[in-house]
Amino acid sequence: MYRVDQTISSGSLQVDHNGRLRHFLTIDGLSRELLTEILDAAESFSGVTEQSVKKVPLLRGRTIVNLFFESSTRTRTTFELAAKRLSADVLNISARTSATSKGETLLDTLRNLEAMHCDMFVVRHPDSGAAHFIARHAAKDVSVINAGDGHHAHPTQAMLDMFTIRRVKGSFDNLTVAIVGDILHSRVARSQIQALNTLGVKQVRIVGPKTLLPSDVSQLNVETSHNLLDGIRDADVIIMLRLQRERMRGALLPSEHEYFQLYGLTEDKLAHAKSDVTVMHPGPINRGVEMDTQVADGPRSVILEQVTHGIAVRMAVMSMAMRAAGGNP
Protein backbone atom coordinates (compact mmCIF):
# COMPACT_ATOMS: atom_id res chain seq x y z
CA MET A 1 0.00 0.00 0.00
CA TYR A 2 1.30 3.46 -0.83
CA ARG A 3 1.13 5.89 2.03
CA VAL A 4 3.23 8.61 0.53
CA ASP A 5 1.00 11.49 1.61
CA GLN A 6 1.61 10.73 5.22
CA THR A 7 5.34 10.32 4.93
CA ILE A 8 6.22 13.29 2.72
CA SER A 9 5.70 16.48 4.60
CA SER A 10 5.84 19.70 2.65
CA GLY A 11 5.43 21.81 5.81
CA SER A 12 6.34 25.39 5.13
CA LEU A 13 8.75 24.37 2.39
CA GLN A 14 6.46 25.49 -0.42
CA VAL A 15 5.44 28.92 0.81
CA ASP A 16 7.62 31.72 2.25
CA HIS A 17 6.82 33.82 5.32
CA ASN A 18 4.81 36.23 3.15
CA GLY A 19 2.58 33.42 1.90
CA ARG A 20 4.18 33.49 -1.55
CA LEU A 21 5.00 30.41 -3.57
CA ARG A 22 8.63 29.33 -3.08
CA HIS A 23 8.56 25.79 -4.49
CA PHE A 24 5.64 23.95 -6.10
CA LEU A 25 5.80 20.36 -4.86
CA THR A 26 2.27 19.27 -3.97
CA ILE A 27 -1.25 20.70 -3.77
CA ASP A 28 -1.42 19.41 -0.20
CA GLY A 29 -1.32 22.29 2.29
CA LEU A 30 -1.77 25.12 -0.23
CA SER A 31 -4.65 27.53 0.35
CA ARG A 32 -7.63 28.10 -1.89
CA GLU A 33 -6.42 31.70 -2.36
CA LEU A 34 -3.04 30.58 -3.64
CA LEU A 35 -4.56 28.02 -6.04
CA THR A 36 -6.92 30.72 -7.32
CA GLU A 37 -3.99 33.10 -7.78
CA ILE A 38 -2.27 30.46 -9.94
CA LEU A 39 -5.42 30.07 -12.06
CA ASP A 40 -5.80 33.86 -12.45
CA ALA A 41 -2.16 34.29 -13.44
CA ALA A 42 -2.53 31.45 -15.96
CA GLU A 43 -5.53 33.26 -17.43
CA SER A 44 -3.32 36.33 -18.05
CA PHE A 45 -0.55 34.25 -19.58
CA SER A 46 -2.91 32.52 -21.98
CA GLY A 47 -3.05 35.82 -23.92
CA VAL A 48 0.66 35.64 -24.72
CA THR A 49 0.02 33.04 -27.43
CA GLU A 50 -2.06 35.63 -29.30
CA GLN A 51 0.95 37.91 -29.74
CA SER A 52 2.97 37.66 -32.94
CA VAL A 53 6.02 37.31 -30.70
CA LYS A 54 4.80 34.54 -28.38
CA LYS A 55 7.06 35.58 -25.53
CA VAL A 56 7.17 37.93 -22.55
CA PRO A 57 10.49 39.04 -21.04
CA LEU A 58 9.56 38.17 -17.44
CA LEU A 59 12.26 35.55 -16.79
CA ARG A 60 14.89 36.86 -19.20
CA GLY A 61 18.35 35.94 -18.00
CA ARG A 62 17.09 33.14 -15.72
CA THR A 63 18.03 29.51 -16.28
CA ILE A 64 15.53 26.72 -15.80
CA VAL A 65 16.62 23.09 -15.76
CA ASN A 66 14.21 20.34 -16.75
CA LEU A 67 15.58 17.46 -14.73
CA PHE A 68 13.75 14.35 -15.90
CA PHE A 69 14.61 11.01 -14.32
CA GLU A 70 11.58 9.44 -16.00
CA SER A 71 10.54 9.73 -19.62
CA SER A 72 7.81 12.15 -20.58
CA THR A 73 7.02 13.97 -23.78
CA ARG A 74 4.00 16.12 -23.06
CA THR A 75 5.00 17.35 -19.62
CA ARG A 76 8.59 18.08 -20.56
CA THR A 77 7.66 19.87 -23.80
CA THR A 78 5.01 22.04 -22.17
CA PHE A 79 7.40 22.96 -19.34
CA GLU A 80 10.02 23.82 -21.94
CA LEU A 81 7.59 25.89 -24.02
CA ALA A 82 6.33 27.66 -20.90
CA ALA A 83 9.87 28.55 -19.82
CA LYS A 84 10.74 29.77 -23.32
CA ARG A 85 7.61 31.91 -23.52
CA LEU A 86 8.80 33.56 -20.31
CA SER A 87 12.17 34.18 -22.06
CA ALA A 88 14.11 31.94 -19.69
CA ASP A 89 17.00 29.81 -20.88
CA VAL A 90 16.16 26.11 -20.68
CA LEU A 91 18.37 23.12 -20.14
CA ASN A 92 16.87 19.64 -20.64
CA ILE A 93 18.52 16.82 -18.76
CA SER A 94 17.29 13.25 -18.99
CA ALA A 95 18.99 11.41 -16.18
CA ARG A 96 18.90 7.75 -15.27
CA THR A 97 18.57 6.84 -11.66
CA SER A 98 21.31 4.78 -10.19
CA ALA A 99 19.72 2.02 -8.16
CA THR A 100 22.70 1.68 -5.88
CA SER A 101 23.16 5.21 -4.60
CA LYS A 102 20.08 7.19 -5.47
CA GLY A 103 20.29 9.80 -2.74
CA GLU A 104 23.92 10.50 -3.34
CA THR A 105 23.52 10.67 -7.09
CA LEU A 106 20.60 13.08 -6.84
CA LEU A 107 22.47 15.35 -4.47
CA ASP A 108 25.58 15.27 -6.63
CA THR A 109 23.56 16.16 -9.72
CA LEU A 110 21.99 19.01 -7.78
CA ARG A 111 25.31 20.43 -6.57
CA ASN A 112 26.70 20.34 -10.09
CA LEU A 113 23.73 22.20 -11.52
CA GLU A 114 23.84 24.76 -8.73
CA ALA A 115 27.49 25.36 -9.53
CA MET A 116 26.30 26.41 -13.00
CA HIS A 117 24.04 29.04 -11.42
CA CYS A 118 20.68 27.66 -12.46
CA ASP A 119 17.62 29.34 -10.92
CA MET A 120 14.93 26.68 -11.07
CA PHE A 121 14.69 22.91 -11.28
CA VAL A 122 11.69 21.21 -12.82
CA VAL A 123 11.94 17.66 -11.52
CA ARG A 124 10.32 14.42 -12.58
CA HIS A 125 11.40 11.31 -10.72
CA PRO A 126 10.04 7.75 -10.29
CA ASP A 127 10.49 7.94 -6.50
CA SER A 128 7.87 9.59 -4.33
CA GLY A 129 9.38 12.53 -2.47
CA ALA A 130 12.26 13.20 -4.88
CA ALA A 131 11.19 16.81 -5.56
CA HIS A 132 10.84 17.46 -1.82
CA PHE A 133 14.29 16.02 -1.28
CA ILE A 134 15.76 18.37 -3.86
CA ALA A 135 13.85 21.38 -2.53
CA ARG A 136 15.09 20.68 0.97
CA HIS A 137 18.70 20.46 -0.15
CA ALA A 138 18.73 23.13 -2.85
CA ALA A 139 20.49 26.47 -2.40
CA LYS A 140 18.12 29.06 -0.96
CA ASP A 141 17.72 31.08 -4.15
CA VAL A 142 16.77 28.03 -6.23
CA SER A 143 13.12 27.07 -6.76
CA VAL A 144 11.89 23.54 -7.38
CA ILE A 145 8.80 22.55 -9.35
CA ASN A 146 7.52 18.98 -9.07
CA ALA A 147 6.72 17.57 -12.53
CA GLY A 148 5.63 14.23 -11.06
CA ASP A 149 7.22 12.11 -8.33
CA GLY A 150 6.45 8.40 -8.06
CA HIS A 151 2.89 7.80 -6.87
CA HIS A 152 2.90 10.98 -4.81
CA ALA A 153 2.00 14.16 -6.68
CA HIS A 154 1.79 15.89 -10.05
CA PRO A 155 0.60 19.34 -9.03
CA THR A 156 0.98 21.22 -12.34
CA GLN A 157 -1.14 18.56 -14.10
CA ALA A 158 -3.82 18.98 -11.42
CA MET A 159 -3.74 22.77 -11.82
CA LEU A 160 -4.09 22.63 -15.60
CA ASP A 161 -7.08 20.34 -15.07
CA MET A 162 -8.55 22.86 -12.60
CA PHE A 163 -7.91 25.64 -15.12
CA THR A 164 -9.72 23.64 -17.80
CA ILE A 165 -12.66 22.93 -15.49
CA ARG A 166 -12.96 26.60 -14.52
CA ARG A 167 -12.82 27.66 -18.18
CA VAL A 168 -15.61 25.25 -19.14
CA LYS A 169 -17.82 25.39 -16.04
CA GLY A 170 -17.16 28.92 -14.77
CA SER A 171 -16.71 27.97 -11.11
CA PHE A 172 -16.16 24.99 -8.83
CA ASP A 173 -19.21 25.26 -6.58
CA ASN A 174 -21.90 22.67 -7.15
CA LEU A 175 -19.73 20.48 -9.35
CA THR A 176 -19.67 16.70 -9.09
CA VAL A 177 -16.40 15.34 -10.44
CA ALA A 178 -15.78 11.63 -11.07
CA ILE A 179 -12.21 10.36 -11.40
CA VAL A 180 -12.15 6.95 -13.06
CA GLY A 181 -9.41 4.32 -13.24
CA ASP A 182 -6.24 3.46 -11.38
CA ILE A 183 -6.49 5.85 -8.44
CA LEU A 184 -4.14 3.83 -6.25
CA HIS A 185 -1.03 4.33 -8.35
CA SER A 186 -1.93 7.72 -9.77
CA ARG A 187 -0.05 10.84 -8.67
CA VAL A 188 -2.35 12.78 -10.99
CA ALA A 189 -5.48 11.58 -9.15
CA ARG A 190 -3.97 12.34 -5.76
CA SER A 191 -3.19 15.93 -6.74
CA GLN A 192 -6.55 16.36 -8.50
CA ILE A 193 -8.48 15.21 -5.43
CA GLN A 194 -6.62 17.68 -3.20
CA ALA A 195 -7.09 20.54 -5.66
CA LEU A 196 -10.81 19.85 -6.23
CA ASN A 197 -11.48 19.70 -2.49
CA THR A 198 -9.42 22.82 -1.78
CA LEU A 199 -11.26 24.74 -4.51
CA GLY A 200 -14.56 23.60 -3.02
CA VAL A 201 -16.37 21.35 -5.46
CA LYS A 202 -19.58 19.72 -4.22
CA GLN A 203 -18.38 16.14 -4.52
CA VAL A 204 -15.38 14.15 -5.70
CA ARG A 205 -15.97 10.51 -6.62
CA ILE A 206 -13.34 7.91 -7.33
CA VAL A 207 -14.41 5.04 -9.55
CA GLY A 208 -12.53 1.86 -10.34
CA PRO A 209 -12.00 -1.81 -9.49
CA LYS A 210 -11.25 -2.59 -5.84
CA THR A 211 -7.66 -3.51 -6.66
CA LEU A 212 -6.99 -0.03 -8.07
CA LEU A 213 -8.62 2.12 -5.38
CA PRO A 214 -6.80 3.05 -2.18
CA SER A 215 -7.98 1.05 0.83
CA ASP A 216 -7.92 4.00 3.17
CA VAL A 217 -10.10 6.66 1.55
CA SER A 218 -11.32 8.29 4.76
CA GLN A 219 -8.65 11.01 4.60
CA LEU A 220 -9.24 11.76 0.93
CA ASN A 221 -12.73 13.24 1.33
CA VAL A 222 -14.18 11.35 -1.63
CA GLU A 223 -17.04 9.01 -2.44
CA THR A 224 -16.07 5.59 -3.73
CA SER A 225 -17.72 3.49 -6.40
CA HIS A 226 -16.79 0.24 -8.11
CA ASN A 227 -19.46 0.63 -10.75
CA LEU A 228 -18.86 3.05 -13.62
CA LEU A 229 -22.53 3.91 -14.23
CA ASP A 230 -23.12 4.66 -10.54
CA GLY A 231 -19.90 6.62 -10.36
CA ILE A 232 -20.61 8.93 -13.29
CA ARG A 233 -24.35 9.37 -12.64
CA ASP A 234 -25.17 13.10 -12.88
CA ALA A 235 -21.49 13.99 -12.98
CA ASP A 236 -20.49 17.42 -14.34
CA VAL A 237 -16.92 16.38 -15.07
CA ILE A 238 -15.44 12.93 -15.72
CA ILE A 239 -11.68 12.55 -15.53
CA MET A 240 -10.44 9.29 -17.03
CA LEU A 241 -6.98 8.22 -15.89
CA ARG A 242 -4.50 6.44 -18.09
CA LEU A 243 -4.32 2.71 -17.47
CA GLN A 244 -0.71 1.79 -16.98
CA ARG A 245 -0.27 -1.46 -18.79
CA GLU A 246 2.39 -2.69 -16.40
CA ARG A 247 -0.42 -3.08 -13.85
CA MET A 248 -1.75 -6.01 -15.87
CA ARG A 249 1.39 -7.91 -15.11
CA GLY A 250 0.90 -7.33 -11.40
CA ALA A 251 -2.38 -9.28 -11.60
CA LEU A 252 -4.29 -6.21 -10.43
CA LEU A 253 -6.36 -6.29 -13.60
CA PRO A 254 -7.86 -8.96 -15.83
CA SER A 255 -7.45 -8.00 -19.51
CA GLU A 256 -7.68 -4.70 -21.39
CA HIS A 257 -10.80 -5.99 -23.05
CA GLU A 258 -12.49 -6.75 -19.75
CA TYR A 259 -11.38 -3.41 -18.28
CA PHE A 260 -12.93 -1.60 -21.23
CA GLN A 261 -16.18 -3.54 -20.79
CA LEU A 262 -16.38 -2.53 -17.13
CA TYR A 263 -14.72 0.90 -16.95
CA GLY A 264 -14.21 2.11 -20.52
CA LEU A 265 -16.16 5.25 -21.39
CA THR A 266 -18.53 5.02 -24.38
CA GLU A 267 -21.23 7.35 -25.70
CA ASP A 268 -23.90 4.99 -24.28
CA LYS A 269 -22.45 5.10 -20.80
CA LEU A 270 -21.97 8.88 -20.99
CA ALA A 271 -25.75 9.26 -21.16
CA HIS A 272 -25.81 8.55 -17.41
CA ALA A 273 -23.85 11.71 -16.66
CA LYS A 274 -25.23 15.24 -17.00
CA SER A 275 -26.03 16.24 -20.57
CA ASP A 276 -23.35 18.97 -20.48
CA VAL A 277 -20.72 16.70 -18.94
CA THR A 278 -17.07 17.44 -19.71
CA VAL A 279 -14.68 14.53 -20.36
CA MET A 280 -11.00 14.92 -19.47
CA HIS A 281 -7.90 12.75 -19.67
CA PRO A 282 -4.31 13.65 -18.72
CA GLY A 283 -2.97 11.72 -21.74
CA PRO A 284 -1.64 9.77 -23.42
CA ILE A 285 -4.94 7.97 -24.14
CA ASN A 286 -5.16 4.25 -24.71
CA ARG A 287 -8.02 4.32 -27.22
CA GLY A 288 -10.32 1.38 -26.70
CA VAL A 289 -9.09 0.88 -23.13
CA GLU A 290 -10.05 3.94 -21.05
CA MET A 291 -12.46 5.33 -23.61
CA ASP A 292 -13.48 4.73 -27.18
CA THR A 293 -12.50 7.04 -30.02
CA GLN A 294 -15.98 8.58 -30.34
CA VAL A 295 -15.76 9.90 -26.79
CA ALA A 296 -12.12 10.96 -27.02
CA ASP A 297 -12.74 13.00 -30.18
CA GLY A 298 -16.32 13.91 -29.33
CA PRO A 299 -17.84 17.28 -28.46
CA ARG A 300 -17.64 16.74 -24.70
CA SER A 301 -13.93 16.01 -24.73
CA VAL A 302 -11.52 18.81 -23.74
CA ILE A 303 -8.41 16.63 -23.88
CA LEU A 304 -6.50 18.85 -26.33
CA GLU A 305 -7.54 22.03 -24.51
CA GLN A 306 -5.92 20.49 -21.42
CA VAL A 307 -2.62 20.32 -23.28
CA THR A 308 -2.88 23.95 -24.41
CA HIS A 309 -3.77 25.12 -20.90
CA GLY A 310 -0.76 23.25 -19.55
CA ILE A 311 1.55 25.90 -21.00
CA ALA A 312 -0.20 28.91 -19.41
CA VAL A 313 -0.52 27.15 -16.04
CA ARG A 314 3.17 26.24 -16.03
CA MET A 315 4.09 29.83 -16.98
CA ALA A 316 2.07 31.00 -13.98
CA VAL A 317 3.66 28.56 -11.53
CA MET A 318 7.19 29.20 -12.76
CA SER A 319 6.92 32.99 -12.64
CA MET A 320 5.27 32.94 -9.21
CA ALA A 321 7.88 30.60 -7.71
CA MET A 322 10.72 32.53 -9.33
CA ARG A 323 9.38 35.76 -7.89
CA ALA A 324 9.55 34.55 -4.34
CA ALA A 325 13.08 33.28 -4.80
CA GLY A 326 14.12 36.93 -5.21
CA GLY A 327 17.58 38.10 -6.17
CA ASN A 328 18.60 39.96 -9.29
CA PRO A 329 18.99 38.16 -12.58
Add this chain to the structure above:
Amino acid sequence: MPEHINVDNLIASMADELRDLLVTRSIDNPVMIGIHTGGVWVASRLHALLNIDDPLGTLDISFYRDDFTKIGMNPQVKPSNLPASIDGRHIILVDDVLYTGRTIRAALNEIFDFGRPASVLLAALIDRDGRELPMAADVSGHAITLAPNCHIKLTGPEPLSLSESILEDT
Protein backbone atom coordinates in the same frame (compact mmCIF):
# COMPACT_ATOMS: atom_id res chain seq x y z
CA MET B 1 -3.26 71.47 -6.10
CA PRO B 2 -4.12 68.58 -8.41
CA GLU B 3 -7.46 68.10 -6.65
CA HIS B 4 -8.63 71.31 -8.33
CA ILE B 5 -7.68 70.29 -11.83
CA ASN B 6 -10.70 69.53 -14.00
CA VAL B 7 -9.77 66.26 -15.71
CA ASP B 8 -12.56 66.46 -18.30
CA ASN B 9 -11.30 69.85 -19.49
CA LEU B 10 -7.75 68.50 -19.74
CA ILE B 11 -8.92 65.56 -21.84
CA ALA B 12 -10.93 67.87 -24.10
CA SER B 13 -7.88 70.05 -24.75
CA MET B 14 -5.74 66.93 -25.33
CA ALA B 15 -8.26 65.79 -27.94
CA ASP B 16 -7.96 69.18 -29.73
CA GLU B 17 -4.17 69.00 -29.69
CA LEU B 18 -4.19 65.41 -30.95
CA ARG B 19 -6.56 66.31 -33.77
CA ASP B 20 -4.18 69.08 -34.91
CA LEU B 21 -1.15 66.82 -34.55
CA LEU B 22 -2.75 64.09 -36.67
CA VAL B 23 -3.41 66.66 -39.42
CA THR B 24 0.17 68.01 -39.21
CA ARG B 25 1.58 64.51 -39.53
CA SER B 26 -0.97 63.45 -42.19
CA ILE B 27 -2.17 60.54 -40.11
CA ASP B 28 -5.67 59.26 -40.66
CA ASN B 29 -7.21 56.20 -39.10
CA PRO B 30 -4.87 55.84 -36.07
CA VAL B 31 -5.10 53.05 -33.49
CA MET B 32 -5.48 54.16 -29.87
CA ILE B 33 -4.01 52.08 -27.04
CA GLY B 34 -4.45 52.79 -23.32
CA ILE B 35 -2.17 51.48 -20.57
CA HIS B 36 -3.96 49.77 -17.64
CA THR B 37 -5.58 51.08 -15.54
CA GLY B 38 -5.65 54.91 -15.57
CA GLY B 39 -4.40 55.16 -19.14
CA VAL B 40 -7.37 53.10 -20.34
CA TRP B 41 -9.80 55.50 -18.64
CA VAL B 42 -8.21 58.53 -20.34
CA ALA B 43 -7.90 56.68 -23.66
CA SER B 44 -11.56 55.64 -23.75
CA ARG B 45 -12.58 59.34 -23.44
CA LEU B 46 -10.11 60.43 -26.13
CA HIS B 47 -11.16 57.51 -28.32
CA ALA B 48 -14.76 58.77 -28.26
CA LEU B 49 -13.83 62.45 -28.72
CA LEU B 50 -11.66 61.69 -31.77
CA ASN B 51 -14.19 59.24 -33.33
CA ILE B 52 -11.54 56.60 -33.91
CA ASP B 53 -12.82 53.67 -36.01
CA ASP B 54 -10.85 50.75 -34.58
CA PRO B 55 -11.82 49.57 -31.10
CA LEU B 56 -9.67 50.84 -28.24
CA GLY B 57 -6.65 48.66 -27.51
CA THR B 58 -5.53 48.02 -23.94
CA LEU B 59 -2.11 47.08 -22.58
CA ASP B 60 -1.15 45.56 -19.24
CA ILE B 61 2.61 45.95 -19.03
CA SER B 62 3.07 43.78 -15.91
CA PHE B 63 4.94 41.08 -17.83
CA TYR B 64 7.29 43.71 -19.30
CA ARG B 65 8.23 45.63 -16.15
CA ASP B 66 11.91 46.03 -15.27
CA ASP B 67 11.28 45.69 -11.52
CA PHE B 68 9.80 42.17 -11.64
CA THR B 69 12.57 40.71 -9.49
CA LYS B 70 12.05 43.41 -6.85
CA ILE B 71 8.29 43.49 -6.52
CA GLY B 72 7.28 40.14 -8.00
CA MET B 73 4.31 39.39 -10.16
CA ASN B 74 1.14 41.40 -9.93
CA PRO B 75 -1.59 38.78 -9.58
CA GLN B 76 -4.19 41.18 -10.98
CA VAL B 77 -2.70 41.24 -14.46
CA LYS B 78 -5.35 41.98 -17.06
CA PRO B 79 -4.97 40.55 -20.53
CA SER B 80 -3.63 42.93 -23.14
CA ASN B 81 -6.00 43.39 -26.02
CA LEU B 82 -4.81 44.99 -29.25
CA PRO B 83 -6.64 45.30 -32.59
CA ALA B 84 -6.09 42.36 -34.94
CA SER B 85 -2.98 43.80 -36.53
CA ILE B 86 -0.91 46.84 -35.66
CA ASP B 87 1.61 46.27 -38.43
CA GLY B 88 2.10 49.51 -40.37
CA ARG B 89 -0.48 51.37 -38.26
CA HIS B 90 -0.07 54.75 -36.54
CA ILE B 91 -0.55 54.33 -32.80
CA ILE B 92 -1.58 56.83 -30.15
CA LEU B 93 -0.36 55.46 -26.83
CA VAL B 94 -2.16 56.91 -23.81
CA ASP B 95 -1.21 56.90 -20.12
CA ASP B 96 -2.46 58.82 -17.09
CA VAL B 97 0.84 59.98 -15.56
CA LEU B 98 4.19 60.21 -17.37
CA TYR B 99 6.88 60.10 -14.66
CA THR B 100 10.08 58.02 -14.88
CA GLY B 101 9.35 56.80 -18.42
CA ARG B 102 9.77 53.15 -17.43
CA THR B 103 6.12 52.28 -18.01
CA ILE B 104 6.33 53.71 -21.54
CA ARG B 105 9.54 51.74 -22.20
CA ALA B 106 7.74 48.55 -21.14
CA ALA B 107 4.65 49.46 -23.20
CA LEU B 108 6.74 50.06 -26.35
CA ASN B 109 8.44 46.69 -25.87
CA GLU B 110 5.09 44.97 -25.56
CA ILE B 111 3.63 46.78 -28.59
CA PHE B 112 6.55 45.60 -30.71
CA ASP B 113 5.87 42.00 -29.64
CA PHE B 114 2.49 42.37 -31.35
CA GLY B 115 3.83 43.84 -34.58
CA ARG B 116 5.69 46.73 -36.21
CA PRO B 117 3.72 49.97 -36.09
CA ALA B 118 4.40 52.81 -38.56
CA SER B 119 4.67 55.31 -35.71
CA VAL B 120 3.81 55.80 -32.04
CA LEU B 121 2.57 59.06 -30.50
CA LEU B 122 2.49 59.45 -26.73
CA ALA B 123 -0.34 61.26 -24.98
CA ALA B 124 -0.25 61.67 -21.18
CA LEU B 125 -2.82 63.35 -18.97
CA ILE B 126 -0.17 64.50 -16.48
CA ASP B 127 3.46 65.17 -17.39
CA ARG B 128 5.38 65.24 -14.12
CA ASP B 129 9.11 65.78 -13.69
CA GLY B 130 11.49 63.00 -12.68
CA ARG B 131 12.27 61.28 -15.99
CA GLU B 132 14.78 58.41 -15.78
CA LEU B 133 14.61 57.44 -19.46
CA PRO B 134 14.61 59.59 -22.63
CA MET B 135 10.82 59.71 -23.09
CA ALA B 136 8.65 62.72 -23.91
CA ALA B 137 4.93 63.14 -24.43
CA ASP B 138 3.76 64.47 -27.81
CA VAL B 139 0.58 65.70 -26.16
CA SER B 140 -0.03 66.27 -22.46
CA GLY B 141 -2.91 67.70 -20.49
CA HIS B 142 -0.98 69.31 -17.67
CA ALA B 143 2.69 69.62 -16.66
CA ILE B 144 3.51 69.53 -12.96
CA THR B 145 6.59 69.59 -10.72
CA LEU B 146 6.38 67.54 -7.54
CA ALA B 147 8.72 66.66 -4.68
CA PRO B 148 10.25 63.18 -5.15
CA ASN B 149 8.19 61.67 -2.31
CA CYS B 150 4.93 62.99 -3.78
CA HIS B 151 2.63 60.71 -5.71
CA ILE B 152 -0.08 61.83 -8.11
CA LYS B 153 -2.83 59.39 -8.97
CA LEU B 154 -5.84 59.31 -11.25
CA THR B 155 -8.96 57.78 -9.72
CA GLY B 156 -11.93 56.66 -11.79
CA PRO B 157 -13.45 55.55 -14.00
CA GLU B 158 -16.42 57.76 -13.16
CA PRO B 159 -15.80 60.58 -12.42
CA LEU B 160 -12.11 60.98 -13.21
CA SER B 161 -10.21 62.99 -10.62
CA LEU B 162 -6.62 63.54 -9.53
CA SER B 163 -5.27 63.17 -6.02
CA GLU B 164 -1.86 63.81 -4.53
CA SER B 165 -0.30 61.94 -1.64
CA ILE B 166 3.01 61.77 0.20
CA LEU B 167 4.76 58.41 0.09
CA GLU B 168 6.00 57.31 3.51
CA ASP B 169 9.02 55.48 2.21
CA THR B 170 10.48 55.35 -1.26
